Amino acid sequence: MSAAETEDRRSWMPYLLSAPALLLFIAIVLVPLAMTVLLSFHDWGQYKGIETVFILKNWREIWSDGYFHEVFLRTFRVAFLVTLLTAVLGAPEAYILSRMKSPWKGIFLLVVIGPLLISVVARTLGWALLFGGSGGVVNKALLNLGVISTPIPFMFTETGMMVALAHVLMPFMVLSVWAALQKLDPQIENAALSLGASQMTVLRRIVLPQIMPGILAGAIIVFALAASAFATPSIIGGRRLKVASTLAYDEFLNTLNWPLGAAVAVLLLIALVLIIVGSNRIIERRYAEVFR
Amino acid sequence: MAFLVLDGLTKRFGEHIAVENLSLAVEQGEFLALLGPSGCGKTTTLQMIAGFVTPTSGTITLAGQDLLAVKPAKRGLGIVFQSYALFPHMTAAENVAFGLEMQGVDKSERSRRVTEALELVGLGKFAERHPRRMSGGQQQRVALARALVIRPSILLLDEPLSNLDAKLREEMQIELRQIQRNVGTTTILVTHDQSEAMALSDRIAVMSQGRIEQIAPPHEAYERPATPFVANFLGKTNVLQAQVQSGQALLGEGRWPVPAGSPPRVLVTVRPEKIGFADGGAQALAGQVVTRIFQGNHWLYQVDTAHGRVTVIRQNSGETAPAEGEAVRLSWRQEDMSVRPAETAR
Ligand SMILES: Nc1ncnc2c1ncn2[C@@H]1O[C@H](COP(=O)(O)OP(=O)(O)OP(=O)(O)O)[C@@H](O)[C@H]1O
Ligand SMILES: [Mg+2]
Numbered sequence: 001m002s003a004a005e006t007e008d009r010r011s012w013m014p015y016l017l018s019a020p021a022l023l024l025f026i027a028i029v030l031v032p033l034a035m036t037v038l039l040s041f042h043d044w045g046q047y048k049g050i051e052t053v054f055i056l057k058n059w060r061e062i063w064s065d066g067y068f069h070e071v072f073l074r075t076f077r078v079a080f081l082v083t084l085l086t087a088v089l090g091a092p093e094a095y096i097l098s099r100m101k102s103p104w105k106g107i108f109l110l111v112v113i114g115p116l117l118i119s120v121v122a123r124t125l126g127w128a129l130l131f132g133g134s135g136g137v138v139n140k141a142l143l144n145l146g147v148i149s150t151p152i153p154f155m156f157t158e159t160g161m162m163v164a165l166a167h168v169l170m171p172f173m174v175l176s177v178w179a180a181l182q183k184l185d186p187q188i189e190n191a192a193l194s195l196g197a198s199q200m201t202v203l204r205r206i207v208l209p210q211i212m213p214g215i216l217a218g219a220i221i222v223f224a225l226a227a228s229a230f231a232t233p234s235i236i237g238g239r240r241l242k243v244a245s246t247l248a249y250d251e252f253l254n255t256l257n258w259p260l261g262a263a264v265a266v267l268l269l270i271a272l273v274l275i276i277v278g279s280n281r282i283i284e285r286r287y288a289e290v291f292r
Numbered sequence: 293m294a295f296l297v298l299d300g301l302t303k304r305f306g307e308h309i310a311v312e313n314l315s316l317a318v319e320q321g322e323f324l325a326l327l328g329p330s331g332c333g334k335t336t337t338l339q340m341i342a343g344f345v346t347p348t349s350g351t352i353t354l355a356g357q358d359l360l361a362v363k364p365a366k367r368g369l370g371i372v373f374q375s376y377a378l379f380p381h382m383t384a385a386e387n388v389a390f391g392l393e394m395q396g397v398d399k400s401e402r403s404r405r406v407t408e409a410l411e412l413v414g415l416g417k418f419a420e421r422h423p424r425r426m427s428g429g430q431q432q433r434v435a436l437a438r439a440l441v442i443r444p445s446i447l448l449l450d451e452p453l454s455n456l457d458a459k460l461r462e463e464m465q466i467e468l469r470q471i472q473r474n475v476g477t478t479t480i481l482v483t484h485d486q487s488e489a490m491a492l493s494d495r496i497a498v499m500s501q502g503r504i505e506q507i508a509p510p511h512e513a514y515e516r517p518a519t520p521f522v523a524n525f526l527g528k529t530n531v532l533q534a535q536v537q538s539g540q541a542l543l544g545e546g547r548w549p550v551p552a553g554s555p556p557r558v559l560v561t562v563r564p565e566k567i568g569f570a571d572g573g574a575q576a577l578a579g580q581v582v583t584r585i586f587q588g589n590h591w592l593y594q595v596d597t598a599h600g601r602v603t604v605i606r607q608n609s610g611e612t613a614p615a616e617g618e619a620v621r622l623s624w625r626q627e628d629m630s631v632r633p634a635e636t637a638r
Pocket of ligand 2: 336
């Protein structure tokens with residue numbers, strides 16, 4: 001066999017080997033996605049059902065109707081604030097965890113990851129039980145103690161949605177920062193100390209910049225999951241407070257306006273991809289040195 | 293009282309004793325080398341002085357003050373870490389400037405001193421480079437500049453030159469020695485390179501398994517090693533077993549007087565470069581050259597004798613060198629050998 005022949009076969013090998021996975025990916029991701037995109041251009045009427053035509057009606061509706069603007073704005077506002085909340089609480093949490101001694105470290109890490117092991121629905125209902133209306137345990141206690149005169153609103157509020165989402169998504173932030181912290185050389189902090197830096201300065205000038213990539217990676221994950229979350233917003237937001245994913249769900253299953261639901265879903269996907277890719281670009285450029 | 297005093301310093305990691313009852317006094321302006329094999333507790337000792345490892349017991353005093361009561365950030369020591377510990381998100385210049393910034397040195401003065409320090413270690417052109425884009429040797433020199441620039445009261449160097457090539461290392465050694473002479477900074481250098489320790493320091497503390505074996509000026513430690521370990525660690529040496537008869541050690545046809553009261557079996561230690569080839573005469577140990585290696589300025593011989601293999605180093609001074617297989621007679625001066633009872637051998 002000549003060398004060229006061997007070379008030829010080698011270059012085909014990777015494609016051949018990845019073909020099964022590629023086919024599966026095309027069948028269960030790309031095809032439905034393409035079909036959803038197509039669907040968003042179809043027409044729909046109360047009595048005629050779905051018409052397979054190519055029109056921009058659904059997109060125009062989303063573009064011009066203030067209701068959709070409100071929903072999308074809410075979706076990204078909630079996602080952004082949830083991301084901020086997890087970063088502000090999760091980064092220090094991860095740092096404290098990494099500084100704990102051996103048995104506690106493992107126990108508290110488990111506590112942090114805990115929420116991931118419980119069903120989203122059970123967890124969200126737990127929050128609802130704590131704060132739901134005047135019947136919620138915490139509200140009841142505070143009311144009885146006289147700390148507050150009206151129950152803290154939680155159900156059907158954006159705040160409630162954010163708190164519950166932040167709780168659910170906290171592990172992703174903590175684990176991502178945790179991974180960045182593991183790469184830190186403890187002697188680097190010692191070096192800064194020996195040069196006369198205070199503990200606060202070490203945290204701010206030495207530790208934070210080094211774990212920034214971890215925080216940002218966590219932020220991207222949390223943002224994407226928060227913007228596309230379904231169970232938590234639908235339980236806490238109910239039918240009144242819609243976000244993009246619950247809106248799409250409603251169009252599909254309640255109104256049965258599949259094309260409009262598809263347009264909402266596709267728009268959410270496009271917006272998410274743009275935001276994530278864009279911020280990733282900026283981050284990679286900004287932190288080129290730390291990422292290497 | 294000495295400037296820096298370590299007294300009865302001990303550090304245990306669980307069952308393992310890393311440093312055991314170590315006492316050491318360093319004078320102001322002195323250059324002391326901590327020399328020892330890997331894992332003997334050099335870094336641990338240094339980190340205790342720096343304050344990053346808390347001693348299990350013992351005291352450290354600096355200029356009469358209890359150093360253990362002072363926080364690491366307030367000790368004002370310049371440290372070069374074994375792992376460099378550079379700040380990866382800062383450029384070389386920012387790394388060096390950090391300590392000055394913490395001291396509140398104003399900006400123009402700061403940049404002047406940073407440039408000066410980087411020039412000193414030969415990295416003037418690399419000021420804007422990040423550590424991860426530098427070679428190991430360059431990083432090491434940034435670490436050195438960062439420690440020097442704050443003009444510390446004591447400089448703690450943990451193998452600061454280990455990653456440099458031979459030529460650069462020699463240059464940096466001279467540089468280091470000069471800085472130390474000019475500024476008079478008390479310096480403790482950790483190294484496992486005996487030639488580096490001897491070239492740089494006023495005194496060498498040879499460590500083994502957490503203990504100090506000998507503290508002495510390099511020349512003295514080399515010529516009169518206190519223990520066999522020191523003798524072996526500071527350069528090559530020959531240890532020969534010999535019988536003692538009527539106050540004389542018998543080595544081949546040679547008779548060397550030994551101190552009165554020596555036991556019947558002794559160990560005789562002679563440095564390879566102190567052994568010569570005798571033309572004739574009785575005072576010699578006969579042997580046969582096994583290998584002969586040319587090393588530029590000297591020849592290295594392995595000679596088989598009745599007392600074991602002996603290493604001999606001869607200057608390449610132009611005289612004819614015995615060939616491999618040739619029979620030779622080895623001899624040395626009385627004062628160049630040291631004698632120990634065989635029992636103390638380790
Ligand atoms: N944090 C630690 N926990 C447990 N054992 C340790 C710790 N640090 C050091 N040791 C042990 O203490 C001993 C001395 O370590 P040290 O780092 O001081 O050695 P060293 O002389 O600097 O060696 P090297 O030349 O390889 O750097 C070693 O046996 C090491 O395994
Ligand atoms: Mg070490």
